[in-house]
Structures are given as C-alpha cells and as structure tokens.
Amino acid sequence: MQLQYKDDALTLIESALKEDLGTGDITTLSVISPDRTAHGIFKAKEDGVICGLDLISMVYQMLSPDVDIVFHVSDGDYIHRGDVIAEVSGRAQTMLSGERVALNLVQHLSGIATATHKAVSMVEGLPVKIVDTRKTTPGMRVLEKYAVRVGGGYNHRFGLADGILIKDNHIAAAGGITQAIQMAKKYAPHTLKVEVEVETMEQVNEALAAGADIIMLDNMSVYDMKASVDVIAGRALTEASGNMGERDLREVGETGVDFISIGALTHSVKALDISLKFTLN
DSSP states (O other), rough: OOOOGGHHHHHHHHHHHHHHHTTOOOHHHSSSSSEEEEEEEEESSSSOOOHHHHHHHHHHHOOTTEEEESSSSTTTOOOOOTTTEEEEEEEEEHHHHHHHHHHHHHHHHHHHHHHHHHHHHTTTHHHHHOOOOOOOOTOOOOHHHHHHHHOOOOOOOOOOOOOOOOHHHHHHHSSSSSHHHHHHHSSSSSTOOOOEEEEEHHHHHHHHTTOSSEEEEESSSSSHHHHHHHTTSSSSSEEESGGGGGGGGHHHHHTTTEEEEHHHHHHHHHOOOOEEEEEEE
C-alpha cells in the first residue's frame, strides 16, 4: 500500500479494532492461554484480484509486535481458489483477536479490485477509462479508491474540493446549465475543469455552448450517447454515468465516450471470500 495512505489506514484499523475488541476478546482470553503460539494460513476461497495485504500486517502490528507474516502474493495479483495468500505465526491470542478486522478489510478491498478488473476487462482494447465515484463507505474512501486502481481502474474526484461537477440539483438551484457553468468558471481558477451532468441532446448543446470542459451523459441510451459523442466531436471530454454497473460496458465504450463512471465498484460490491485457518503449536 502506498505510503500516503498508511495514516488513513492506521486510523481506520485503530477504530475497527476498538469496535470489535471493546474491553477484550473474552472468548479467546477464556480458552487460549497467553503463552500458546500458532501458525495460520490466509487462503483464497474464490478467484479474484487481491488487495490490501499491508492491512493484515498493520492490524497485527497494532495488536502485538510478535506476529510474523509472510506474503505469497502482492496487491494486484490475480489469485485462484485454494491459493495461499499469506502465512502468519505468533501468539495465538493475537492472531484470533485480529482475524476478523484483517479479513473484513482485505475481503472488501479485494472485492472492489476484482469488480474493477472485470469492468476493465469488458472494455479491453477501447480507448475508454473505467472510473469510480464518491459513492464510497464513509471513512474508507482513500482505501476503496486505492482498490479501484489496483483493479486497473482510475479515480474520479476524491472529494468535493477536487473538482467542479455540476449536477441536476446544482442546475436547478443556479437557474439553468448556462448560468451554472458561467458561475463556476467565474469562481474557479483557469486550471480547474468544469464538468456538467446532462440528460438530453438539448442539454448537451447548451453545455457545449456554455463552455463545459467535461460533459457527463447521465442515464442515456446507447443511441443517445453515440449521438452526443458525435455532436461534441472532441470539444469536451465525455463521461457515461448512471447505473453503469448494470449496463453492457462494451456497448457503452463503443459509443466513443472517454470515461465510464461506476458507483457500484464501491457502494455495493461483493467481498472476495478469503479464510484464515490455523493450528496451535
């Protein structure tokens, strides 16, 4: 995991361990003596892209420095059912108390990376980029967006301060597309692009005339997307959006859009099934 995300990860892990452990893991404390050691294996129970391995180390390091971990794969590797992901050894109490937090995080991020990999594979060979959205788990955005990149995708805005994206409610509040774009361009520095969400060809033409840098084609049919891309003709970047997790991404990519944004990569992804099995020494 890249260095700049470790502070975010440590904060998240500290909170997750506090939530899970509370005043102590009473089951483990009651049945496992503190001097018992164990050896465990993290194993894949289905195929997918692994992501978040550093989090396993960070979980156990936060609990105790006496746990050793050996990884057999790296973030971004495509793993198969039965593959050994990592081996862990040390105090049995520590291994058990950190098990669920470590698995929850790695399974979730690996699910995102796997879903992203699948989406990217569907548009292979086309000059379109798969991007995420801000529909992320509160407190986990940085890690979830990291997982998207591990899966081969790209990141949209990290937060509201990163770019101007004028959506339907902004348009309604501003009094129209033209007014919203004009106000945004007046407010923003010249280095910042202005993106606007549209739903009809009439709005596409208005956004172009007002000087939008990126036009988001929201919930359009493939036919309307292709027609919009043809009208825009490179004068602005184009982004397909709106339930893209349920659409034929190859068909969407073939319209010529520059980006396909998919909220489902992070907001409703299925975790990758991974287990930890261990034996006492």
